[in-house]
Amino acid sequence: MSAHRIGEATIYRGDCLEILPTLGPVDHMITDPPYESVIHRAAAEGRIQRTDGQAPPRGFEFDGIDAIRDEAARTMVAAARGWLLAFALAEGVGAWRDAIQAASGKWDTTLCWVKPDATPRFNGQGAARGFECIVSAWCGTGHRRWQGGGKRGVFTHPTAKGGHPTAKPLALMMALVQLYTRPGDLICDPFMGSGTTGVAAIALGRRFVGIEIEPGYHEIARRRLEARVAQPLLPFDVPATHQPVLALEDAG
Ligand SMILES: C[S@@+](CC[C@H](N)C(=O)[O-])C[C@H]1O[C@@H](n2cnc3c(N)ncnc32)[C@H](O)[C@@H]1O
Numbered sequence: 001m002s003a004h005r006i007g008e009a010t011i012y013r014g015d016c017l018e019i020l021p022t023l024g025p026v027d028h029m030i031t032d033p034p035y036e037s038v039i040h041r042a043a044a045e046g047r048i049q050r051t052d053g054q055a056p057p058r059g060f061e062f063d064g065i066d067a068i069r070d071e072a073a074r075t076m077v078a079a080a081r082g083w084l085l086a087f088a089l090a091e092g093v094g095a096w097r098d099a100i101q102a103a104s105g106k107w108d109t110t111l112c113w114v115k116p117d118a119t120p121r122f123n124g125q126g127a128a129r130g131f132e133c134i135v136s137a138w139c140g141t142g143h144r145r146w147q148g149g150g151k152r153g154v155f156t157h158p159t160a161k162g163g164h165p166t167a168k169p170l171a172l173m174m175a176l177v178q179l180y181t182r183p184g185d186l187i188c189d190p191f192m193g194s195g196t197t198g199v200a201a202i203a204l205g206r207r208f209v210g211i212e213i214e215p216g217y218h219e220i221a222r223r224r225l226e227a228r229v230a231q232p233l234l235p236f237d238v239p240a241t242h243q244p245v246l247a248l249e250d251a252g
Helices: 016-024 037-044 068-078 090-102 168-181 197-203 215-227
Strands: 002-006 007-014 028-031 083-088 106-114 133-140 155-156 186-189 207-213
Touching: 002 215, 007 037, 007 197, 007 215, 016 068, 016 186, 016 207, 028 197, 068 090, 083 090, 083 106, 083 168, 090 106, 090 133, 106 197, 155 168, 168 197, 197 207, 197 215, 207 215
Parallel strands: 007 207, 028 083, 028 186, 106 155, 186 207
Antiparallel strands: 002 007, 083 133, 106 133
């Protein structure tokens, strides 16, 4: 395990199931764990295609979430004092709900990320996937707090292009950070990948702790966070819906 401090961010390289229990509590978990194994199998069998010029994944360096979901949910619920947000395929939402509730997290709802540029299904044997889910649960005591009023949990953002095969759009992560957290809060992403959650958190005046097991992705996250820390904060008291988010996308 190695820790690296970058401004208000600390990132670790290693297995989050081992590292997370050794850290103190955090305010919120906002994370993008590996997808369900169905997608990992499709990638390994060369059944994923892309239309954006990027090479389609031929398998991932990491396994699907299924085998470690229960332990990941237990570990994250135990460490969080506020929200747990985790990306999932629709197929994984029920399993996430069961795992979070078994860990005594308070299930809230499922949000939806609509991908207007999702790859069509080329074999014509059914609909292409055009969205991902984000499961949400409250891990603290007292009232759940968010900054969205009565807003619907539906977000439309083009997919991200960058140094990680499943990187999330920075604009989407910024919207989640603004809606679910407050300036100064400590946000944790135990499946950090290339660090998009951390870049969004730091840009908006939150603190961040991230964990990534793959050295190459950890290195990308380190570079992105260093670049972000060197820039001024964004106006974090402006509602998410009013942020000029498209202009804020980084090159990844
Ligand atoms: C879906 S990706 C996250 C992508 C990220 N949201 C981004 O924008 O780049 C999930 C990441 O979790 C990492 N991972 C898988 N198992 C892990 C574990 N046990 N501990 C820490 N990281 C892990 C993988 O290496 C992968 O980079």
